[in-house]
Amino acid sequence: MNTTLLKEELFKYAHSLGIDAIGIAPWPLPSEANQILSEDTPCPFTRGTLEERLTAASQIEHPKALIVCLFPYYQKAEQTNLAKYTWGDDYHLIVPQYLEKLGQFLVEQVSALHADNINYTRALSTEKPIGVQYEIHCDTSPLADRYGAYLAGLGFYGKNRCLINPTFGSFTNIGSLLVNIALPPDSPLKIDCGECNRCIKVCPGQSLNTNRFQFETCKSYLTQKKGELTKEEINIIQKTPLIFGCDVCQDVCPYNAAIPITTIPEFTHITPFISAEEIETLTNREFKSLFGHKAFSWRGKKLLLRNLNIIKERL
Numbered sequence: 001m002n003t004t005l006l007k008e009e010l011f012k013y014a015h016s017l018g019i020d021a022i023g024i025a026p027w028p029l030p031s032e033a034n035q036i037l038s039e040d041t042p043c044p045f046t047r048g049t050l051e052e053r054l055t056a057a058s059q060i061e062h063p064k065a066l067i068v069c070l071f072p073y074y075q076k077a078e079q080t081n082l083a084k085y086t087w088g089d090d091y092h093l094i095v096p097q098y099l100e101k102l103g104q105f106l107v108e109q110v111s112a113l114h115a116d117n118i119n120y121t122r123a124l125s126t127e128k129p130i131g132v133q134y135e136i137h138c139d140t141s142p143l144a145d146r147y148g149a150y151l152a153g154l155g156f157y158g159k160n161r162c163l164i165n166p167t168f169g170s171f172t173n174i175g176s177l178l179v180n181i182a183l184p185p186d187s188p189l190k191i192d193c194g195e196c197n198r199c200i201k202v203c204p205g206q207s208l209n210t211n212r213f214q215f216e217t218c219k220s221y222l223t224q225k226k227g228e229l230t231k232e233e234i235n236i237i238q239k240t241p242l243i244f245g246c247d248v249c250q251d252v253c254p255y256n257a258a259i260p261i262t263t264i265p266e267f268t269h270i271t272p273f274i275s276a277e278e279i280e281t282l283t284n285r286e287f288k289s290l291f292g293h294k295a296f297s298w299r300g301k302k303l304l305l306r307n308l309n310i311i312k313e314r315l
Contacts, residue, residue, distance in 0.1 A: 023152030048142020083245020
């Protein structure tokens with residue numbers, strides 16, 4: 001099988017779907033991955049053990065490549081109190097739909113190639129067809145998606161710990177397909193943030209000013225943290241108007257200064273702002289019915305109302 005040609009056809013098909021940033025990372029992950037992904041105190045939202053992150057807890061018998069795609073979500077709005085990644089439809093629901101199409105494309109392409117090979121070689125009818133196996137990974141699995149995207153040449157690690165793509169900046173969702181086909185891997189980009197420290201300076205919780213990302217003081221984490229908050233945590237949330245997530249470190253990044261508006265249809269129907277009046281009288285079932293397709297809904301309406309009250313007290 002000509003895997004170089006297969007990769008070219010896959011990329012063409014991805015572009016036809018509106019996926020303009022796609023690359024291949026090697027699998028298994030390189031030996032350095034163990035050290036890069038190791039964390040003494042990982043964020044509670046990080047899924048899986050180190051071993052599971054290194055293997056993606058894959059059920060594929062012999063995975064050989066990781067196909068990584070970026071899904072830009074950048075939009076503009078006059079009034080907002082929600083992080084930009086939550087404005088469109090929930091990427092956890094949307095991205096897998098695109099990845100499924102890529103997986104089926106591979107199945108069809110490999111099946112066709114194998115059928116042609118049988119015709120040309122007059123192979124015996126008892127010969128087994130080549131089977132394509134693929135797994136979809138989009139944030140809810142232990143796969144180290146940012147590291148995979150880096151290896152696939154789709155971006156570099158910013159000082160704000162975001163993956164930064166030269167074209168789409170850091171406002172992207174990552175989706176991956178782990179496959180049992182040895183597609184030729186791409187190479188990491190050789191660029192970085194240089195001397196820029198804007199994100200470090202403006203971070204509301206000063207989470208970025210050490211070698212370890214201090215998730216405990218990250219506003220995005222705190223707006224999603226359940227339970228009683230300390231006075232210091234409340235003060236961090238009150239530093240900006242957002243009630244869910246935090247875009248400060250991305251908003252000041254030079255790589256985000258002139259990025260294009262998303263063309264992913266599902267990310268163009270946006271809800272950038274939500275008020276207490278909209279949700280306080282809703283039952284949990286009603287809230288889920290109205291906003292269950294948005295990423296900001298995953299922690300429930302009670303948490304949003306708490307954060308709205310915190311911001312209101314600031315004003």
